[in-house]
Amino acid sequence: MLTRRRVRMSSLVCLMFLTVACAQKLPPGYSAQAQRAMEGHQILQEVMGLSRVVINLNALPPNSVGRISDDDTRIVRDFALATSDGVGRYVDLGAPDGILAAWTSLQQRLSANTKISPQVKAALALVSTQIQIITGVKDLTQ
Amino acid sequence: MNTVLQLLNIEQAAMPGILMLLSIIKAHHNATGQIPSEQQILAAIPVDQQTLKTMWDGWTAAHPQT
Numbered sequence: 003m004l005t006r007r008r009v010r011m012s013s014l015v016c017l018m019f020l021t022v023a024c025a026q027k028l029p030p031g032y033s034a035q036a037q038r039a040m041e042g043h044q045i046l047q048e049v050m051g052l053s054r055v056v057i058n059l060n061a062l063p064p065n066s067v068g069r070i071s072d073d074d075t076r077i078v079r080d081f082a083l084a085t086s087d088g089v090g091r092y093v094d095l096g097a098p099d100g101i102l103a104a105w106t107s108l109q110q111r112l113s114a115n116t117k118i119s120p121q122v123k124a125a126l127a128l129v130s131t132q133i134q135i136i137t138g139v140k141d142l143t144q
Numbered sequence: 145m146n147t148v149l150q151l152l153n154i155e156q157a158a159m160p161g162i163l164m165l166l167s168i169i170k171a172h173h174n175a176t177g178q179i180p181s182e183q184q185i186l187a188a189i190p191v192d193q194q195t196l197k198t199m200w201d202g203w204t205a206a207h208p209q210t
Contacts, residue, residue: 036185046192086193
């Protein structure tokens with residue numbers, strides 16, 4: 003039965019989905035490659051956001067609460083650059099495997115402490131959402 | 145009547161996303177006088193890649209691995 007609460011919830015779900023979906027989609031007339039470029043651009047924007055967060059947290063004084071180690075920062079750097087290459091491959095060839103491989107490697111290598119940092123966690127969530135949209139892989143957690 | 149209400153709700157929910165997309169295109173149109181071309185969209189990727197590389201090159205130079 004369609005209650006007011008269900009209508010509000012379904013509207014909220016539609017709003018969230020369509021906001022993300024509309025931000026991903028170009029008007030008709032653009033090629034598939036342009037569509038992939040739009041998606042790749044979104045991913046790279048989120049990866050840049052993650053990069054800024056991690057670099058800023060790494061810049062905290064040593065022994066500060068919330069500081070990200072140099073080792074973990076290098077891991078995020080490797081992920082960012084690998085994703086950048088992966089996006090190039092995805093746009094040119096339609097193959098998202100490089101993006102997925104970079105994400106898997108990040109999940110394996112990044113320390114638990116860094117993963118639970120609220121700022122890093124939020125930035126990772128934005129990145130993983132974009133990767134899910136591109137790859138259709140529902141569960142990117144390990 | 146319920147179907148009409150459901151459709152109106154969906155349209156209401158979709159409107160922010162549609163308006164956002166239209167505003168992005170309009171902003172580009174205002175800035176350049178043109179709707180982004182295929183080439184402009186494709187050209188954004190190497191720019192993003194270079195920005196990312198520059199960001200990390202700076203950090204790597206400041207943090208040599210011991």
